[in-house]
Amino acid sequence: DAKTTQPPSMDxxxxxxxxxxxxxxxxxxxxYVYWYRQIHSQGPQYIIHGLKNNETNEMASLIITEDxxxxxxxxxxxxxxxxxxxYCIVREYGGATNKLIFGTGTLxxxxx
Amino acid sequence: NAGVTQTPKFRILKIGQSMTLxxxxxxxxxxxxxxxxxxxMGLKLIYYSVGAGITDKGEVPNGYNVSRSTTEDFPLxxxxxxxxxxxVYFCASSLTTGNQPxxxxxxxxxxxx
Numbered sequence: 001d002a003k004t005t006q007p008p009s010m011d012x013x014x015x016x017x018x019x020x021x022x023x024x025x026x027x028x029x030x031x032y033v034y035w036y037r038q039i040h041s042q043g044p045q046y047i048i049h050g051l052k053n054n055e056t057n058e059m060a061s062l063i064i065t066e067d068x069x070x071x072x073x074x075x076x077x078x079x080x081x082x083x084x085x086x087y088c089i090v091r092e093y094g095g096a097t098n099k100l101i102f103g104t105g106t107l108x109x110x111x112x
Numbered sequence: 113n114a115g116v117t118q119t120p121k122f123r124i125l126k127i128g129q130s131m132t133l134x135x136x137x138x139x140x141x142x143x144x145x146x147x148x149x150x151x152x153m154g155l156k157l158i159y160y161s162v163g164a165g166i167t168d169k170g171e172v173p174n175g176y177n178v179s180r181s182t183t184e185d186f187p188l189x190x191x192x193x194x195x196x197x198x199x200v201y202f203c204a205s206s207l208t209t210g211n212q213p214x215x216x217x218x219x220x221x222x223x224x225x
Contacts, residue, residue, distance in 0.1 A: 032211050034213070041219075042218060042219070043116075043202050043204070043216030043217050043218050043219055044155065044202070044204075044214075044216045045216070046213035046214065046215070049211060049213065087154065091211075099145070099157060099160065099170070100145075100155075100157075100214060101157075102147075102154035102155040102156070103154050104152070104153060104154050105154060
């Protein structure tokens, strides 16, 4: 599985969009980009995933560059409850074990 | 919906003691996983299972054992607790096929003194 690079921390004002970047320059053609978040003391929570097209769900949007070497998770209207560590993970589609390899993520602090 | 349930939530062990961390899921997921998370770090995979009777090692399996006799349960066993095993342990499960996300429990906080 390809490695990812994320900034260690970011700040965002409440009510504004939070844009969290992720670099995955060694991603291969059959690897998906997944985003999870971990709110303090809780288990990780799935947010969204995608292959090459932009994706949107009720929680967030995922923008993947055309060359697939980087992506951005967008929380359109950040709230204080969105303060968490956000993990960007790449994983092979249909891999036999469905394993996830976690890095250290980005700590997003939403400020009032 | 219960989802993934882990027990106990907290535990303190003495060096050399043994214990079993319990994990149960009610979503009929075939795949189950155990991770550990040390302070300030990401999660590391200890063991995983792709179905009842089938288990395999992850990144950091030393000092742990697992079994999977049913689809619902995936206990993690520590035989001789060591201070290096002080961590937060998370269990997760997912559907078998495709790119299904993993669902996590709330964790077990384990301290070994």
